Amino acid sequence: MKRRLLDWLACPACRGAITLTRGAPEADDIHDGELACGACLARYPIERGIPRLVPPALDAEVRATVERFGYEWTRFAEIRPEYEAQLLGWMAPVGKDAFAGRRVLDAGCGKGRHLRLAAAFGAKEVIGVDLGPAVDAAAQNTADLDNVHVVQGDLTRPPFRLESVDLIYSIGVLHHLPEPEAGFRALSPLLVPGGRFVAWLYAREGNGWVLALVDPARRLTSRLPLRLVSGLAGVVTVPLWIALRVLYAPARTRPRLARTLPYASYLTDLAPFPFREVHSIAFDHFLAPVAHYIARARVERCFAEGGLTLESLRWHHANSWAASGTRPEAP
Numbered sequence: 001m002k003r004r005l006l007d008w009l010a011c012p013a014c015r016g017a018i019t020l021t022r023g024a025p026e027a028d029d030i031h032d033g034e035l036a037c038g039a040c041l042a043r044y045p046i047e048r049g050i051p052r053l054v055p056p057a058l059d060a061e062v063r064a065t066v067e068r069f070g071y072e073w074t075r076f077a078e079i080r081p082e083y084e085a086q087l088l089g090w091m092a093p094v095g096k097d098a099f100a101g102r103r104v105l106d107a108g109c110g111k112g113r114h115l116r117l118a119a120a121f122g123a124k125e126v127i128g129v130d131l132g133p134a135v136d137a138a139a140q141n142t143a144d145l146d147n148v149h150v151v152q153g154d155l156t157r158p159p160f161r162l163e164s165v166d167l168i169y170s171i172g173v174l175h176h177l178p179e180p181e182a183g184f185r186a187l188s189p190l191l192v193p194g195g196r197f198v199a200w201l202y203a204r205e206g207n208g209w210v211l212a213l214v215d216p217a218r219r220l221t222s223r224l225p226l227r228l229v230s231g232l233a234g235v236v237t238v239p240l241w242i243a244l245r246v247l248y249a250p251a252r253t254r255p256r257l258a259r260t261l262p263y264a265s266y267l268t269d270l271a272p273f274p275f276r277e278v279h280s281i282a283f284d285h286f287l288a289p290v291a292h293y294i295a296r297a298r299v300e301r302c303f304a305e306g307g308l309t310l311e312s313l314r315w316h317h318a319n320s321w322a323a324s325g326t327r328p329e330a331p
Ligand SMILES: C[S@@+](CC[C@H](N)C(=O)[O-])C[C@H]1O[C@@H](n2cnc3c(N)ncnc32)[C@H](O)[C@@H]1O
Pocket: 062, 065, 066, 067, 069, 070, 073, 107, 108, 109, 110, 111, 112, 113, 114, 129, 130, 131, 132, 134, 153, 154, 155, 156, 170, 171, 172, 173, 176, 177, 284
């Protein structure tokens, strides 16, 4: 943990100021130590270079969600070049320029694949927060970047000071919360007035097949051992990958073929990915105990509950929402 990260941290229990109570006090990078809240006296460890500001009582479903994603991201930890175009697709019309010189928070950073991109887009400081063991993969994947920080914490009780970041993005995370609105309510006060919030979410609209087949299967597979789920996802990936190569890859340049294929907008984008990446995407859909497919009106409500002004709500790939808004300037 870089020492200057202390400027952003706050106690997740009471929002009190956090100080370093153990760990080389002069070091710029603290590998092992302890943080403490000056107000409620709660203590939080720094382990393997990551401050672990995890609230004491976690709901069993939330714990299972983040543990299971942690397994995915530590098993499929690699960073691929395709992630840049994918992230820009999920965020558009917000683009790279939104990062330049900004303090940025990645809410639910997983293995940290977007932290590297945020830094490359010119962010001043980037903080990734995730509640699960994925933080260890994120820290390893960003260890060479001086302006990237990784924190273990719950985004519904975020361990950060209010009004301390300029841009929050959350990709594929808020629909896995028991109540997605709670994520918006908790994160938005971290933005400075005028700061921007970008979220990519599963849509209810356009996901008929997923709601009919994948979601009922997920309710079962999310209770099964992860090695078994990964194996089952591998089996599902075989026909999917063949379809991607045989049908969806040619459809990228043949619009008439694309019009005849289901989920063409989404699956033509996946066609260039290698088998292993498609396997990880399939695995991702079967492991989570909670997955909401969110209707447009509910996305609007999430932004409103966060006190955010919704500026763009785009139906991405005709099966998900790319939404962005801002925290209003103070009157
Ligand atoms: C589908 S993954 C997306 C990861 C990353 N945004 C990406 O696109 O690569 C969802 C992530 O959200 C994290 N997560 C879920 N609930 C969370 C919470 N309450 N606080 C912080 N992270 C959470 C999970 O641990 C998981 O890594």
